[in-house]
Amino acid sequence: MIDEQLNDDEVKIHTKTATTGARILSYIDHFTTDKENLIIRSEEEFLMIQKSDVICAEVRDKTLTVYTKTDRIVTSKSLSAFMEEMKSETFLKVSKAEMLNTQMIDRVEPSFSGNLIARMKNGRKVSISRRYVSKLKERLGI
Template sequence: MKAELIIDEQLNEDEVKIHTKTAIAGARVLSYIDHFTTDRENLIIRSDEELLMIQKSDVISAEVQDKTLTIYTKTEEIVTSKSLRELLEELNSETFLKVSKAEMLNIQMINRVEPSFSGNLIARMKNGKKVSISRRYVSKLKERLGI
């Protein structure tokens, strides 16, 4: 892979262009850039009459059960009434990926991915949690991971 940095002080704002031969390489580069830029921002979550501020990079995964969203971070589980779609919009990052109708994960927090039955995958996260990736999202995960 070849990389080149061109500094142009006449630009109104920072601009990054990535030219790749494959979509997989492009997705991986975007994921890395995204991780070092937007993931450092805070996320505000309303939980039981309090507002919690957590860093986006601390989010490992999230799942919805009975209209309740549980966000798993490096240190805690946060329960909120926010929807999974709203959370993904707030995260607004290539690092986070919806992997089923009711779950999303941080691809930077995956320890390993294992095959499951009927074409699904199981992601084992750094906090020990298992996240099921439905067949519908397997190709998207593979693309983001570059496999």
């Protein structure tokens, strides 16, 4: 349906459920912003990576470790600053100290006390705290 009242760069999506809408936005977002490059400063150098290569990230003792398809990058950036740079529906904060790329999840398993464990395509396990379980389920459409 064509709506002449929309701006040139505006698209309206109507869905029956919020889950379906979130999945559609995630797919659209994956094909647009995830191809962008991101510059991360490590201790010795500046690294340029593609956002779509990021699998997950965790912060421990004020040090952020970003796991990509091929590397493990350590930086002093905060998790919230990193998430802001990612600006994508594909990336989701899943605990106080971790985030993941929903496109890189291999499987999700139950854990203790209502938590979940996401097994990523690189074999890494990421713990999803109870507080974020509903957001992950909505994003994955489960």
